[in-house]
Amino acid sequence: MKNKIKAKGVSVFYGEKQALFDVDLNVAEKQVTALIGPSGCGKSTFLRCLNRMNDVIDICKVSGVIEIDGENIYDKSVDVVQLRERVGMVFQKPNPFPKSIYENVSYGPDIHGIAKDKNHMDEIVENSLKQAALWDEVKDRLDEPGTGLSGGQQQRLCIARAISINPEVILMDEPCSALDPIATAKIETLIDELKSLYTIAIVTHSMSQAARVSQYTGFFHLGKLIEFNTTDKLFKNPDNKMTQDYITGRFG
Amino acid sequence: MTREQRLKKRYTAEKRFRLMGIGAIAIAIFFVFLLLLKVFSTGSTAFVKTTIQTEVDFNKELLELKDVANPNIEQIKSAEFFDVTYKAATGLFPYSNAEEEKDVKQLLSGNYELEIKNYLINNPDALGKKVMIDLTASDDLDQLHKGNFPRDIPEDRRRLNNFQLNIYDNLLEQGKIKTVFSNYFLFSGDSRDPEIAGVAGAIIGSFFSIIICLIISFPIALMAAVYLEEFAPKNIVTDIIEININNLAAVPSIVFGLLGLGMLLGVFGLPRSTALVGGITLSLMTLPTIIIACRASLKAVPPSIREGALAVGASKVQTVMHHVVPLAMPGTLSGTIIGLAQALGETAPLLLIGMVAFVVDVPSVPTDPSTSLPVQIYLWSESAERGFVEKTSATIMLLIGFLIIMNSLAVWARQKFERKW
Ligand SMILES: Nc1ncnc2c1ncn2[C@@H]1O[C@H](COP(=O)(O)OP(=O)(O)OP(=O)(O)O)[C@@H](O)[C@H]1O
């Protein structure tokens, strides 16, 4: 299996405080990689390193190497905007723009000049919404505000927004934490379908979700990657005692 | 203490708290009411004036138009009105000596000659005829008719002597004294004579100043706020800038007047007493206020919106321009309007840059000398004539009215552009 992303010796500091310690982790191409671990262990921090979202935080300093297709994304020559075109992100709390559903999806293609004309844009919006399993619910009200949708619909809208610019990687930070079981199930099915097209990394607090949707799982604890394995192996027969304790619910 | 006692104590505490709140609001409303009552009761009469119906004989001979068959407007304008107006004024009431003649003439406003002339220009048909015209009465008669001058004090302490009071009573009996809407107050400039003084110059001056203030301060304040809030690194330099902006917002406005005097008039040599300089000075004063309001509304835009835009590959500038600034619009707009309302009511800095000059002409461009509404209030409140008292209050009414309009606009802007997220 080819590795899309290779992280080597990644450490992250928030000011004086170190949040990640020397993490090595690979994300396999067109597979789902789950990141689990107790709260505050640095899962989000690691995920945000992959599209340099941490650049936004002044006090955040990242060291180490993260390669996507063999190119170090922290290299000076890399343009962050182009990187984020290739690496999309879906956040824990749905954050649609306070604009119409259509504009939410068309915004990315618009600023990157992906659509050739209006028809092409309509096509991109429709395809993205279909891939995000939202099209049938919103096709008659594309000009209504995206913020008027239900929480689960909003999150799928954000997924549609992320895939509208046809990224190579999609990062998801607890995308289901604000959703009910039915909406969660929809998004899990969606993730499973999306993995044939995109490389996906997902942070989750739900052990069962990690087991259901991912092929690889990394377990973090106190800023360190304790164990990384195929999901099957990690949940059935973990190498590390701490992992064992965590997945059986003995701490965390 | 038992449960019951504690409950009772909590209830009385809540009741006391509510009463204190209601009391505070009641006191505030009472003072506002008192202010409005005072201003309205003295100011409302400024919108009307007193007129005296006067017979005017547009005799062609007196006008020196006898030889012209069909005089056109130009010829009427250049006609000799002295005899006609003199006859009209002195014909109000029979008199026996030069002293009394002066008393009669003084019942009309200083502008009566112009009023007679304008009447003929607007009604050329009246040429050669005798017509009755309502001419503006003098300030003293106006105040007497409005009941502001007591009649029962000794003659030498009165503005109108017994002879004049007698004329007034006589004219009143004949129904020649009328109260009509004053065309002077709202539509003409300042004057030494209260009965023909108006606020048009001050309104236009204030309008020009506020527009210039808006044109200068809004873009600068928005850019400064956007840069500080979204782009500037958080370090000691930006901290110092922030402290300074907050400080400037608290600097007494007269200091900005000194700055305007020294820089704009002294160094750049801009024309003194003009709305241009006034507007620039006011914008110096409102900049910090608007910057603070803009920064607060930018800060109120949830970070998740910025992250959402950045995550689809928007650049920093695109994120700010496409999402953050439009979302902050309600706050920035209402903050700007409130800043402008503050500038509208500002007096001290304008005094220093010479907008306190006595200006008769209504300004037509921002580089004409002018005053502003609050300065006009200040000027008139200093004047001795009784007629300026009501003008002062009426100008306060106008100023309060404009402030209410602007503040409602701010509320409206906030609600209109408010978006939920
Ligand atoms: N913006 C920030 N500034 C300072 N410290 C931060 C910041 N974000 C995260 N941290 C710190 O970094 C550590 C890791 O945080 P992170 O958000 O990555 O945890 P997490 O594993 O995602 O937790 P959770 O499951 O609760 O989301 C925490 O100790 C946190 O306090």
Ligand SMILES: [Mg+2]
């Ligand atoms: Mg997290």
